[in-house]
Amino acid sequence: MADSTTEKAKAAQGEISLMSVVAPAVGWLVPGAGHIIQKRWVRGALLFVSIVTLFLLGLGMQGRIYKANGGDILDILGFIGDVGAGALYILTLANDWGQGAIQFATADYGTKFMIVAGLLNFIAVADAYHIAVGKKR
Amino acid sequence: MTITLNHFSAALVFALFASIVFGITHREATRDMVRYGLYCFVMFLGGAIVAGWAMWLLRR
Numbered sequence: 001m002a003d004s005t006t007e008k009a010k011a012a013q014g015e016i017s018l019m020s021v022v023a024p025a026v027g028w029l030v031p032g033a034g035h036i037i038q039k040r041w042v043r044g045a046l047l048f049v050s051i052v053t054l055f056l057l058g059l060g061m062q063g064r065i066y067k068a069n070g071g072d073i074l075d076i077l078g079f080i081g082d083v084g085a086g087a088l089y090i091l092t093l094a095n096d097w098g099q100g101a102i103q104f105a106t107a108d109y110g111t112k113f114m115i116v117a118g119l120l121n122f123i124a125v126a127d128a129y130h131i132a133v134g135k136k137r
Numbered sequence: 138m139t140i141t142l143n144h145f146s147a148a149l150v151f152a153l154f155a156s157i158v159f160g161i162t163h164r165e166a167t168r169d170m171v172r173y174g175l176y177c178f179v180m181f182l183g184g185a186i187v188a189g190w191a192m193w194l195l196r197r
Contacts, residue, residue, distance in 0.1 A: 051158065054154045057140060061141070113151065116151065
């Protein structure tokens, strides 16, 4: 009781704790890890499985990964979505995966799956931050 | 290896995983998370089916 009151008071004052920085950073790098380091085991595991599976399915469907670019607005938005996947995005770029194969009709679905996985991870990161600052249990 | 999903199974997989994330991140209590996740799942899939029928009707 006293702990939750203290946490709420800290949140109201906008105090930056170590966890409020570490949890979103770790959560971005590994989906769900921001929840796991705050002992939300089940939530973290479900987030990890959901986001990683969606991203890997996209990759398996021969989806295309967007690289940093300053061209078409849709390409820039695609990059922003993809980069949300954290380590998965870095790993994909490093291994030169996700080149996209237009001969497969499902490749476009795969591209969208990877973007959505990144965007969902951004939401998970925001949630990990809210837990860290005491705005959410 | 290439994974091939048809339109409906792709919508099903998308709805399932997006609903899990939405449920967890948008509600506080476990019971509310499950209910909101189910609501999102039904809305995602229902929306896809309704849109499909709407396009079928427009085409006629």
